[in-house]
Amino acid sequence: MPTPQEILEALRGVKYPGYTRDIVSFGMVKDIQVSSSGTAVHLAPSTAQEDVVQQIEEAVRAAVTGMPGVAVPVTVVRDPAPQPQARRGPQPIPGVDTVLAVASGKGGVGKSTVATNLALALVTLGKRTGLLDADVYGPSVPLMLGIDEKARPAEGGRLVPAEKHGLRVISMGMFLGDETPVIWRGPMVxxxxxxxxxxxxxxxxxxxxxxxxxGTGDVQLTLTQQVKITGGVIVTTPQEVALADVRRGIAMFEQMKAPVLGLIENMSYHVCPGCGARADIFAHGGGARVAAESGVPLLGEIPLVRAVREAGDRGIPLVAAEPSHPASRAFREAADRILVRLAVARDAVAEREGLDVLT
Ligand SMILES: Nc1ncnc2c1ncn2[C@@H]1O[C@H](COP(=O)(O)OP(=O)(O)O)[C@@H](O)[C@H]1O
Ligand SMILES: [Mg+2]
Structure with missing residues (x-):
């Protein structure tokens, strides 16, 4: 009686219809079972057309049946396709339609300020929005949103986000005492x-x-492995707008398998609080130049205004405190552009994976 290994060798003689390669090298043979009561060859589910698959099955049956001493009957089994949920790798978060990651090459560029105001702008644009302050090393979102409560566990140990100005928020800051130094090791993060x-x-x-x-570190790596990021934006400031920084951001998102939706230039120009005149105290326009050079769009230019910082310090971000302020308008315009690109990115992902976007 031929062994499974011998049968596998024999199946190397079965060519995939239309190809010079055989079905074994294509990885179509998943298992071979031999017993006194018969021989079973398991084939991987195939995306090939039904008639092609039937042709292969017949060829397999013929090849095995023709072997001397083979246990009969010879059956060819088509294994069921794995369920999509069983797929490993990044998963969507249940109930969450799109995930927007806000990143920067380095700290202090106003990333948290931009993320928070953008999130609030999305709320004013009618979107159900959540904000996850994943900056475990410097969670500033609770201060900016005036959240002094600690995280509340719900039934089943799940966490209830805080809600501010219609925005649902969870931050590492909600788990810490104000004086606790934040020192995390990779596995804890x-x-x-x-x-x-x-x-x-x-x-x-x-x-x-x-x-x-x-920057890039444990958190980004974890996120890559855990969750499907629909798209990312990179926050820069004019004085540090260097192609290298933006490229690093782009490379990070590529590693995360997330499309870069674009750049936001923060503290882009200064608006005089007295006369309203606009002054480019830094070399304004660097964002546009870098965007053009790196091939990603510039999604917004947020002015440097004291009101942005003061609103943040008061615990009510500018977009919520002063919706008609020019800087608030700049945040809403950026949010609007982001929404369009997020929708495109989401549909592209859905198409790639053959999912039905309508479900
Ligand atoms: N457009 C802006 N105009 C004025 N101040 C700003 C602006 N953006 C950010 N800031 C201030 O800059 C400081 C750093 O911002 P933050 O959002 O904490 O940066 P990051 O998250 O990149 O470290 C904060 O004091 C914030 O209020
Ligand atoms: Mg921050």
Whole structure:
């Protein structure tokens, strides 16, 4: 009686219809079972057309049946296709339609300010929005939004986000005492982010905004492995707008398998609080230049205004405190552009994966 290995060798003689390669090298043979009561060859599910698959099955049956001493009957089994949920790798968050990651090459460029105001702008544009302050090393979102409560566990140990100005928020800051120094080691960060992503009762969201820590590190790596990022934006300032910085941001998102939606230039120009005149105290326009050079669009230019900082310090971000302020308008315009690009990115992902976007 031929062994499974011998049968496998024999199946190397079966060519994939239309190809010079055989079905074994194509990885179509998944298993071979031999017993006194018969021989079974398991074939991987194939995306090929039904008649092609039937042709292969017949060829397999003929090849095996023709072997001397083979146990009969010879059956060819087509294994069922794995369920999509069983797929490994980044997963969508249940109830969350799109995930927008906000990143920067380095700290202090106003990333958290931009992420928070953008999230609030999305709320004013009618989107159900969540903000996850994933900057475990410097969570500034609770201060900016005036959140002094600690995280509340709901039934089943899930976490309830705080709600401010219609925005649902979870931050590492909600788990710490104000005086606690934040010193995390990689594995702790990984565990924490996993907890954040999986155990927060977000409800249904159109957009979940992630305020990433600056640079590339454990958190970004964890996020890559855990969650499908629909798109990313990179925050820069004119004085540090260097192609290298933006390229690093782009490379990071590429590693995260997330499309870069564009750049936001923060503290782009100064608006005189007295006369309203605009002054380019830094070399304004660097964002546009870098955007053109790196091939990603410039999604917005946010002015440097004291009101942005003061509103943040007061715990009511400018977009909520003064919706008619020019800087608030700049945030809303950027949010509007982001929404368009997020929708495109989401549909592209859905198409790639053959999912039905309508479900
Ligand atoms: N457009 C702006 N105009 C004025 N101040 C700003 C602006 N953006 C950010 N800031 C201020 O800059 C400081 C750093 O901002 P933050 O958002 O914490 O940066 P990051 O998250 O990149 O470290 C804060 O004091 C913030 O209020
Ligand atoms: Mg920050």
């Amino acid at each position: 990984t565990k924490l982010i996993t907890e954040f992503l999986r155990n927060v009762e977000w409800g249904d969201l159109d957009v979940l905004v992630l305020d990433l820590p600056p």
